[in-house]
Amino acid sequence: MASSLIIENADAAYGGVRVLEEVTLDVKPGETVVLLGTNGNGKSTLMKCIMGIVRPRSGRIMAAIDGVQHDLTSLTTEQIVDLGIALVPEGRRLFPKLTVEENLALGAFRPTARAQIKHNLEACFETFPRLAERKSQLAGSMSGGEQQMLAPKILLVDEPSVGLAPILVSRTIDKIKELKERLNLTVLMAEQNFTQALRIADRGYVIVHGKIAFHGASADELNNNDLIRKFYLGL
Numbered sequence: 001m002a003s004s005l006i007i008e009n010a011d012a013a014y015g016g017v018r019v020l021e022e023v024t025l026d027v028k029p030g031e032t033v034v035l036l037g038t039n040g041n042g043k044s045t046l047m048k049c050i051m052g053i054v055r056p057r058s059g060r061i062m063a064a065i066d067g068v069q070h071d072l073t074s075l076t077t078e079q080i081v082d083l084g085i086a087l088v089p090e091g092r093r094l095f096p097k098l099t100v101e102e103n104l105a106l107g108a109f110r111p112t113a114r115a116q117i118k119h120n121l122e123a124c125f126e127t128f129p130r131l132a133e134r135k136s137q138l139a140g141s142m143s144g145g146e147q148q149m150l151a152p153k154i155l156l157v158d159e160p161s162v163g164l165a166p167i168l169v170s171r172t173i174d175k176i177k178e179l180k181e182r183l184n185l186t187v188l189m190a191e192q193n194f195t196q197a198l199r200i201a202d203r204g205y206v207i208v209h210g211k212i213a214f215h216g217a218s219a220d221e222l223n224n225n226d227l228i229r230k231f232y233l234g235l
Contacts, residue, residue, distance in 0.1 A: 002029035003065050003084070003186045005050070010059030012042075012049050019045045020056070020210045029064075032180055032187040034197040034204035036228070042210040043190035044090055047158045050188075051087050052077040090159040161193040169196055176200060198222060 005027040012020040020042050027033045037043045048054040050061055052075055061072040065083050072080055094103055104124055105117060125132035157176060161169040177200040180187050191197040197204070198219050206214040206227055216222035 002184050003063060004029045005064075005186065005188060006060070006062045007046070007050070008060040008062075010046070010049060010061060011057045012045055012054055013057060014045075014054075018210065020049070023059070023207070023210070023212055025205050025212060025215070027186055027188050029186055030180075030184060031202045032177070032189065032200050034201040034222075035188065035190040035207060036192065036194060036197060036204055036222070037190070037207040038192050041207050043192075043207060044158055045210075046207070047087055047089075047156050047188075047190055050080075050156060051085070052080050085156065087156040088158060088160065090162055157187065157189040157191075159190055159192065161191060161196060169193060173197070173200055194228060 007023060007025050010020055010023040011018070023042070023046060025033070025035070035043050035046065045054055049056045050072060052072060056073060059073075063070050063072055063083065063085060065085075070083060072085075075083075101121070104121055160172050160176065164172060173196045176187065176189065179185060180200075189197060189201070201219050201222070203215075203217050203219065204222050205212050205216070206222075206225070208227075214225055214227050216225060222228060
């Protein structure tokens, strides 16, 4: 059973700096929804709010997992991860002095995940064969694209195109789609590469200065929106 996510009127700030204002969006079971926005508009902060890393000042963040509703604002980050919600953060957040395989194994550090470590490692190596070839290599010695593969690819993906060569951006986006379809995932992807994001998005939102400025109910609606043409296409 695919999961879903509902965010209603979420406000968030860092000290006196307000970052999110009344953000409302939803991701239905099995959808890939893209959150479009240039740097500094609140995409990463919203992801952190969902994961409990940043606590919203107001609003509601609900996730339906296996038919059960969970209020994420009342849970710790560890509890949210235990529900099966994970974040692929922007950039490459690896342990450079550990091997590829050791970095992957850290994802099974939690007691609830340890029983599945062998199966999950096999799935990672099947999805990214290059990692299997280099599982004994120190993560810090790999190329940027190879390092990006080590991040988990479940549910929340923050700026997967950052720091990657164009050909690797395309491949990474394709892998997100492949994993979504193969594992019946529900995906919320924050991205500023409009062209690549639209290739796999069912629909999406545009965030400007911490507010949802537009909701496109389909990829076509996003593609034909004047706001997107102005910010992303220079038209």
